[in-house]
Amino acid sequence: LDVHSSDEQLMLAFSMGVVSAFEALVQRHRGPVFNFILRSTGQAARAEDLLQETWLKVIRGAQDYQPRARFTTWLYTIARNLCVDSARKESFREVVSLDSPIRRDGVEQPIAECLPDGQPGPDRAAHNSRLRPLLEQALMSLPRDQREVFVLREYSGVPFKEIAAVVGMSENTVKSRMRYALEGLRKRLAELGVDGDLAEDGRTVAG
Amino acid sequence: MNPESKHIEEKLLDYAYGELGSDEAKTVEAHLESCPRCADALIAMKRVRQTMSRLPITPAPAKGLDSLIAYAEQTAHRAQLRQKRRPAWVRWLVPITGVAALSVVLVISGKVVGTRDLPVATRDSPAGIQSEAPSVVAKRPANDETDSQKEMRSEKKRETTGNEWSESSERPAKESRRRDSKVKPQMVNGPRRAHLAKKLGDVPPAGDGDIAEAEHGSPGRGHGAAAGVAANPAAPAPDAKKSRVASESYRDKVMGGVVGGVVGGQINSSSPPRADDREQEAGRLRQALADGAVGQERARLLLRLCNALDDLKRESEADSVCNALIHEFPNSDEAEAALYRQKARATNAEPVQR
Numbered sequence: 060l061d062v063h064s065s066d067e068q069l070m071l072a073f074s075m076g077v078v079s080a081f082e083a084l085v086q087r088h089r090g091p092v093f094n095f096i097l098r099s100t101g102q103a104a105r106a107e108d109l110l111q112e113t114w115l116k117v118i119r120g121a122q123d124y125q126p127r128a129r130f131t132t133w134l135y136t137i138a139r140n141l142c143v144d145s146a147r148k149e150s151f152r153e154v155v156s157l158d159s160p161i162r163r164d165g166v167e168q169p170i171a172e173c174l175p176d177g178q179p180g181p182d183r184a185a186h187n188s189r190l191r192p193l194l195e196q197a198l199m200s201l202p203r204d205q206r207e208v209f210v211l212r213e214y215s216g217v218p219f220k221e222i223a224a225v226v227g228m229s230e231n232t233v234k235s236r237m238r239y240a241l242e243g244l245r246k247r248l249a250e251l252g253v254d255g256d257l258a259e260d261g262r263t264v265a266g
Numbered sequence: 267m268n269p270e271s272k273h274i275e276e277k278l279l280d281y282a283y284g285e286l287g288s289d290e291a292k293t294v295e296a297h298l299e300s301c302p303r304c305a306d307a308l309i310a311m312k313r314v315r316q317t318m319s320r321l322p323i324t325p326a327p328a329k330g331l332d333s334l335i336a337y338a339e340q341t342a343h344r345a346q347l348r349q350k351r352r353p354a355w356v357r358w359l360v361p362i363t364g365v366a367a368l369s370v371v372l373v374i375s376g377k378v379v380g381t382r383d384l385p386v387a388t389r390d391s392p393a394g395i396q397s398e399a400p401s402v403v404a405k406r407p408a409n410d411e412t413d414s415q416k417e418m419r420s421e422k423k424r425e426t427t428g429n430e431w432s433e434s435s436e437r438p439a440k441e442s443r444r445r446d447s448k449v450k451p452q453m454v455n456g457p458r459r460a461h462l463a464k465k466l467g468d469v470p471p472a473g474d475g476d477i478a479e480a481e482h483g484s485p486g487r488g489h490g491a492a493a494g495v496a497a498n499p500a501a502p503a504p505d506a507k508k509s510r511v512a513s514e515s516y517r518d519k520v521m522g523g524v525v526g527g528v529v530g531g532q533i534n535s536s537s538p539p540r541a542d543d544r545e546q547e548a549g550r551l552r553q554a555l556a557d558g559a560v561g562q563e564r565a566r567l568l569l570r571l572c573n574a575l576d577d578l579k580r581e582s583e584a585d586s587v588c589n590a591l592i593h594e595f596p597n598s599d600e601a602e603a604a605l606y607r608q609k610a611r612a613t614n615a616e617p618v619q620r
Contacts, residue, residue: 071599071602071603072602075599075603077573078338078342080610081335083610085331085335090326092326093325093327094323094326097324107330111334114334118334118338121341190320191320194318195321197318198321212283213315213319214321219283234280241315244317244318245310
């Protein structure tokens with residue numbers, strides 16, 4: 060597989076019937092998109108559905124795909140709109156947190172068992188298993204609009220300019236939300252006592 | 267705070283995420299040397315990032331991947347047939363193929379009517395097509411009924427799989443048009459069909475191609491015009507508008523009999539398109555090329571032929587077709603797709619584990 064093919068080239072090839080090009084796109088972006096959706100919604104089961112819906116929309120949109128914007132902008136816009144719609148629909152229902160069990164193949168499992176911990180070494184793993192819920196808690200404490208910007212930039216690696224297109228805001232607004240997100244996380248992590256070498260040392264951005 | 271400090275502070279975020287050009291980055295770095303305030307702000311950002319980076323990436327679930335790829339395969343084949351412009355050679359290819367298909371249709375429907383007593387259907391049909399409508403007019407739309415029902419089944423599955431085009435902004439106008447043209451007949455005929463099927467009892471529901479298979483001896487999901495038509499002798503006569511839609515859809519069908527079968531298939535089914543369908547498609551494509559398709563149409567046909575041969579596992583033939591495409595239309599999108607295919611094949615990589 061040619062690693063140099065751009066997303067846009069791949070999408071164009073798929074729109075002309077080359078299915079392996081679609082597979083390459085899926086391989087490249089399915090993971091990051093899933094993490095974006097998961098971190099945006101905070102709900103694993105729903106994230107799986109939204110992930111599938113996102114890619115189905117990509118397939119359906121392929122025929123009329125024009126590489127005007129970057130593929131990732133389009134992809135994350137679809138995913139983000141689905142998240143927003145889903146959040147709207149869910150707003151009256153009980154919100155399920157990441158700690159809740161999710162249904163997988165009809166069996167209830169604690170989410171921790173569904174999400175393998177990729178870190179090597181027992182000490183590191185043990186540390187991470189303590190750290191992880193705290194980090195998730197800190198992230199979920201952010202307002203939605205800040206959280207989606209943070210996740211897109213930090214975990215999906217989408218540049219600010221593209222994020223602006225995805226969320227339909229100016230680049231300045233996006234950066235402003237990002238600053239708030241970083242500052243909010245800093246405070247929340249301090250409150251949660253995430254310390255040690257990662258501790259906040261008392262100095263603040265505001266000075 | 268001095269103006270420079272204010273200016274740089276706004277750049278810190280871009281700097282932290284590596285989004286500054288090298289000149290701007292150097293300016294920021296120079297400033298950081300002399301401004302503890304900005305240096306501290308940067309350190310605070312980096313710490314938060316460092317901490318949050320320990321939140322592990324969650325692997326995407328394997329669930330749904332197979333059905334996704336299967337759906338992509340179906341859509342890719344269908345997309346090739348939905349090209350907007352129809353070139354000159356289609357205009358005579360369609361009637362010729364159409365006449366051939368129609369003659370098959372007439373034979374089959376004759377048999378169906380002959381072997382199955384369908385008085386209820388005839389009474390229920392508003393225009394009484396079996397007895398009153400001119401046979402040629404009646405048969406062609408009948409074909410479309412089946413075709414559109416197949417498509418509708420496919421649509422239905424999509425509805426359950428995903429919330430299709432819930433954002434209207436993403437819904438292409440053409441898709442919308444196609445969809446509407448399919449939904450309308452459903453609203454008219456759906457309940458009637460169910461009603462009829464209930465009444466008739468022993469008559470299989472239209473669109474399943476059961477009759478066609480039995481009568482025509484053609485195994486597999488009904489492909490081509492013939493399989494579709496025979497299954498539905500009870501279709502109501504269409505009005506003029508529907509008839510136009512019918513002939514459009516009919517052309518699609520004639521252009522690639524495989525599509526009807528593929529579209530009607532299960533989204534979740536992992537079975538590939540039938541080899542003999544692809545074989546037929548490849549034959550048609552070769553014929554069209556031999557008949558002198560030129561320009562972009564030729565490029566498209568070459569690409570489709572390459573894909574069809576690929577599906578048939580005739581890779582070396584596909585190679586030569588792709589190479590011809592790349593050679594003849596060096597800068598076209600089609601050649602780009604062909605080049606991509608060649609590269610993927612050269613490295614022989616399986617891009618996604620399945």
